[in-house]
Amino acid sequence: MTKNKAKIGVLLVNLGTPDSTATGDVRKYLREFLMDGRVIDFPFIPRWMLVNLIIAPFRAPKSAKEYRKLWTDRGSPLLFHTQDLKDKLIPKLDPEKYIVEMAMRYQTPSIEDGLNKLNKANVQKIIVLPLFPQYASATNGSVADRVMEIARTWQIIPNITFINNFVEHPLFLEAWAELGRDMMAKDEYDMYLFSYHGLPERQIRKGSVDGYCQLSDKCCSNYTKKNQFCYRGQCFHTTRLLAAKLGLPEEKVMTCFQSRLGKDPWIKPYTEDVIKELAEKGIKKVLVFSPAFVADCLETTVEVGEEYKEEFEELGGEKWDLVPSLNSNDTWVACVKDLVETNS
Numbered sequence: 001m002t003k004n005k006a007k008i009g010v011l012l013v014n015l016g017t018p019d020s021t022a023t024g025d026v027r028k029y030l031r032e033f034l035m036d037g038r039v040i041d042f043p044f045i046p047r048w049m050l051v052n053l054i055i056a057p058f059r060a061p062k063s064a065k066e067y068r069k070l071w072t073d074r075g076s077p078l079l080f081h082t083q084d085l086k087d088k089l090i091p092k093l094d095p096e097k098y099i100v101e102m103a104m105r106y107q108t109p110s111i112e113d114g115l116n117k118l119n120k121a122n123v124q125k126i127i128v129l130p131l132f133p134q135y136a137s138a139t140n141g142s143v144a145d146r147v148m149e150i151a152r153t154w155q156i157i158p159n160i161t162f163i164n165n166f167v168e169h170p171l172f173l174e175a176w177a178e179l180g181r182d183m184m185a186k187d188e189y190d191m192y193l194f195s196y197h198g199l200p201e202r203q204i205r206k207g208s209v210d211g212y213c214q215l216s217d218k219c220c221s222n223y224t225k226k227n228q229f230c231y232r233g234q235c236f237h238t239t240r241l242l243a244a245k246l247g248l249p250e251e252k253v254m255t256c257f258q259s260r261l262g263k264d265p266w267i268k269p270y271t272e273d274v275i276k277e278l279a280e281k282g283i284k285k286v287l288v289f290s291p292a293f294v295a296d297c298l299e300t301t302v303e304v305g306e307e308y309k310e311e312f313e314e315l316g317g318e319k320w321d322l323v324p325s326l327n328s329n330d331t332w333v334a335c336v337k338d339l340v341e342t343n344s
Ligand SMILES: C=CC1=C(C)c2cc3[nH]c(cc4nc(cc5[nH]c(cc1n2)c(C)c5CCC(=O)O)C(CCC(=O)O)=C4C)c(C)c3C=C
Pocket: 015, 016, 017, 018, 030, 038, 039, 040, 059, 063, 076, 078, 132, 136, 138, 139, 197, 198, 199, 200, 259, 261, 292, 293, 296, 297, 298, 299
């Protein structure tokens, strides 16, 4: 690349986290997050009433307590691991060619600030990498929406590439496999659980191509051009790829979905139900992977690592270990570098 050619901007985007564990900050975060029409996909007025009159006031104090269990000297793990990822990525990329920023979809640092920094640097192209391995309208779709909302105010809109899914990337799979092997070297397990963030079933139906996704085991047991963006289909596909890479026998592998919100049906099986089923079957030692998250966060460390563990142990389980997330693991950094370079 010649020295006078404009650089390529890279924007890494994760979900977002409260600015602090104060109930007011958690409420502010929940309001911004849940008022996103791609997250709670109701028309504006019912969404506003649900979020502002019910969820935010009642959930904020409860969530703030949970966030206090998660918080570290460096703040929220989701945020500082994303910063570490950016810091480790920068020296791996050609400085003449790339400029890298990171942002959170909700709260800070904002997508707007990140994009404006790239725009001021007069980049020729922007690569947006939402840090969600499996596409969902509530995550990747929402990031794309917000990016376009900002870019459409610019006089010059450079080329913008969105990386919408990377479940098949060999280094993504290898990074998880390395972390899994580290755990498996220390102990033996009766069952390997792959617990993904859930999603309302309605949102899967809305994105179903030609009615392909019926939320059954049949449609999600294949990964085809019809369900390439079905979140549930991508999650099952991730499990199959990781299980194959780790050489796990089929009968010792299960996929399930956690973190439900509200009364509508969410994609199944629910992790809570699977925990009961495992305990009833006399399963004692479980290793849990959470490959919808690339950084430790509330939903992994507290929900899976503490709450589900307690539930399993109360039902007679003996061992419930959580594989730590990718965070700024070297193989994961190499994956992000490759995603950026191959999309340049
Ligand atoms: C795989 C990524 C995620 C999807 C898909 C997703 C969908 C989704 N989430 C909610 C509601 C909540 N999620 C919360 C926390 C949270 N969610 C994700 C990722 C996905 N969400 C992450 C990484 C986190 C943790 C953030 C952190 O700070 O550590 C929360 C807040 C916490 C709580 O109060 O429980 C809510 C609420 C919905 C409704 C939804 C899909 C429609």
